[in-house]
Amino acid sequence: MVLAPADRAAVLALWRKLGTNVGIYTTEALERTFVAFPSSKTYFLHLNLSPGSAQVRAHGQKVANALILAVNHLDDLPRTLSYLRELHTHKLRVDPVFFKLLCHCLLVTLARHYPGDFSPNMHASLVRFLNHVISALAPSSG
Amino acid sequence: MVHFTTEEKAAVANLWAKVNVEVVGGESLARLPIFCPWTQSFCDSFGNLCTESAIMGNPKVKAHSRKVLNSFRNASKHMDDLKGTFADLSELHCDKLHVDPENLRLLGNMILIVLATHFSKEFTPQMQAAWQKLTNAVASALAHKYH
Numbered sequence: 341m342v343l344a345p346a347d348r349a350a351v352l353a354l355w356r357k358l359g360t361n362v363g364i365y366t367t368e369a370l371e372r373t374f375v376a377f378p379s380s381k382t383y384f385l386h387l388n389l390s391p392g393s394a395q396v397r398a399h400g401q402k403v404a405n406a407l408i409l410a411v412n413h414l415d416d417l418p419r420t421l422s423y424l425r426e427l428h429t430h431k432l433r434v435d436p437v438f439f440k441l442l443c444h445c446l447l448v449t450l451a452r453h454y455p456g457d458f459s460p461n462m463h464a465s466l467v468r469f470l471n472h473v474i475s476a477l478a479p480s481s482g
Numbered sequence: 483m484v485h486f487t488t489e490e491k492a493a494v495a496n497l498w499a500k501v502n503v504e505v506v507g508g509e510s511l512a513r514l515p516i517f518c519p520w521t522q523s524f525c526d527s528f529g530n531l532c533t534e535s536a537i538m539g540n541p542k543v544k545a546h547s548r549k550v551l552n553s554f555r556n557a558s559k560h561m562d563d564l565k566g567t568f569a570d571l572s573e574l575h576c577d578k579l580h581v582d583p584e585n586l587r588l589l590g591n592m593i594l595i596v597l598a599t600h601f602s603k604e605f606t607p608q609m610q611a612a613w614q615k616l617t618n619a620v621a622s623a624l625a626h627k628y629h
Contacts, residue, residue: 368607372607372610375607375608375610376607376614376615377614444591445610447595448594448598448610451596451598451599452598452599452602452605455599455600455602458595458599460513460537460538463513463595464513
C-alpha cells in the first residue's frame with residue numbers, strides 16, 4: 341500500500357503547519373474519543389482519564405511520536421511501525437475499531453484547529469494516510 | 483431506543499440554531515464522493531461530480547444537501563422517536579435508493595467534520611459526543627426498515 345503523491349504532499353504540508361503541536365492535537369483527539377466513545381476507555385483503565393490528565397497528555401505524545409514517525413517513513417509503514425503493531429496486537433490486544441474511532445476524533449480535532457486547510461481533498465488525503473497507519477498497526481483491519 | 487440526556491438535547495439545539503443548512507449540508511454531502519468514490523453511483527443523475535469545485539458548485543448537490551440537513555434538523559426535534567420519524571425515509575433508502583447503511587453513518591461523520599470547521603470554539607468534546615450520538619442514531623433509524 342503506497343500513498344499517492346498528491347496525498348503525500350498534502351499530508352506533509354499540513355504536518356509542517358502542525359509543527360511541534362502534534363502532541364496537543366493527539367491528546368485532544370484521545371480526550372474526544374473517551375467522551376464520544378466511552379467504551380474506548382477500556383484500554384486505559386490504568387490511567388487517570390479526567391480532563392487535563394498528565395497521563396493522557398503523555399499518551400497523546402506517544403501517539404504523536406508514532407504519527408510523526410509515520411509521516412517521515414511513508415514508503416515503509418509496515419516495517420517502521422512493526423514494533424507498535426506487535427505491542428497493540430499481541431500485548432495490548434486493541435480492537436482495530438478503536439484506531440478508527442481515534443482517527444475520526446483526530447480528524448475532528450484538526451478540522452477544528454485548521455478549518456481553512458480542511459478542504460474535502462485535504463480531508464480525503466488525511467483519511468488515506470491514517471488508513472495506511474491503521475493497516476500497518478492492525479492485522480486484517482479492513 | 484437511544485436515550486438523549488437533557489444536556490445532549492440542549493447542546494444539539496444550541497448548535498442547530500447557528501447552522502446554515504445549505505452551507506453545512508453542501509459541504510458535508512460534497513465530501514462523500516471524494517471520500518468514498520463508490521457513492522458517486524448514487525448521484526449519476528446529479529451531473530458533474532468530477533472535481534471538488536464541480537461538486538461544491540453543483541446545484542443538484544446543493545438542493546439535495548438542503549433536503550438532507552433539513553431532515554437532520556427534524557431529527558433534532560424528535561430525538562425521543564427517531565425510528566418513527568425516519569420510518570418512511572428508511573423504506574425509501576432501502577427499497578428505492580438502495581443505499582448501503584454504512585454510507586449513512588459515513589455521511590454523519592462528514593457532518594461532524596464540517597461542523598468542527600465552522601464551529602471551532604463550540605465544538606467541545608461534549609458537543610461532539612452529543613452530535614455523534616445523534617448522527618449514529620439517525621443512521622440506525624434510517625437503516626431500521628432495511629430487509
